[in-house]
Amino acid sequence: xxxxxxWAIVTGGSRGLGYETAKALILAGFFVYIIGKxxxxxxxxAKTLGCKYRAVDVxxxxxxxxxxxxxxxxxxSNGLGVLDVLILAHGVMSEKMSKTxxxxxxxxxxxxxxxxxxxxxxxxxxxxxxxxxxxxRVVIYSACLGRMSGPGxxxxxxxxxxxxxxxxxxxxxxxxxxxxxxxxxxxxxICPGHCRTDMGGPDAPRxxxxxxxxxxxxxxxxxxxxxxxxGLLWEDRKIVDW
Numbered sequence: 144x145x146x147x148x149x150w151a152i153v154t155g156g157s158r159g160l161g162y163e164t165a166k167a168l169i170l171a172g173f174f175v176y177i178i179g180k181x182x183x184x185x186x187x188x189a190k191t192l193g194c195k196y197r198a199v200d201v202x203x204x205x206x207x208x209x210x211x212x213x214x215x216x217x218x219x220s221n222g223l224g225v226l227d228v229l230i231l232a233h234g235v236m237s238e239k240m241s242k243t244x245x246x247x248x249x250x251x252x253x254x255x256x257x258x259x260x261x262x263x264x265x266x267x268x269x270x271x272x273x274x275x276x277x278x279x280r281v282v283i284y285s286a287c288l289g290r291m292s293g294p295g296x297x298x299x300x301x302x303x304x305x306x307x308x309x310x311x312x313x314x315x316x317x318x319x320x321x322x323x324x325x326x327x328x329x330x331x332x333i334c335p336g337h338c339r340t341d342m343g344g345p346d347a348p349r350x351x352x353x354x355x356x357x358x359x360x361x362x363x364x365x366x367x368x369x370x371x372x373x374g375l376l377w378e379d380r381k382i383v384d385w
């Protein structure tokens with residue numbers, strides 16, 4: 144393996160938006176590790192894509208962190224340097240009737256642990272080395288339902304909406320902590336729109352490929368800190384108000 148080869152980790156990479164993201168990065172010349180919850184599905188997706196995989200439930204932060212460490216060690220043994228791209232495409236929708244006053248502790252914890260806590264775990268484990276190397280891109284799949292403006296937080300699906308609002312706040316806060324791209328490290332969130340995935344359903348208006356396009360662009364774009372921006376929520380390559 145070429146020592147200067149760029150590499151990426153894509154969570155939720157065994158299906159849907161994550162799968163399409165991993166596929167595009169591989170076509171762009173990246174060496175990719177995908178992470179999925181189901182062992183058999185992750186293995187099959189990795190075989191089809193021609194990449195490596197690990198299976199883990201990201202809701203289990205200890206096991207998730209252990210897997211991330213193992214991937215880093217494996218990458219190093221294959222001559223790869225510091226991680227270039229981290230794309231967090233995992234996620235779960237909360238129950239349809241999960242309004243704030245009707246949500247159970249278990250449902251709240253399930254949604255938050257996957258949509259928000261696992262984001263922290265991945266970034267906390269992997270991004271310090273990226274930042275230290277003054278390079279790297281973190282792209283997190285969020286949702287327009289997590290916006291504080293517009294209809295984003297106008298009721299219903301409380302755990303999901305609030306977890307995604309947390310992701311948006313996480314991205315903005317981290318971007319300021321890391322110099323808003325001036326030090327070579329970028330972090331952004333995207334709204335993929337309503338896509339035909341297991342979560343979005345077969346009747347959604349957008350394909351998974353369309354939903355993944357902005358994430359791929361953010362992971363590979365040229366960046367000039369004097370004029371370009373990071374630490375934002377994007378949709379179709381445009382900045383969306385929080």
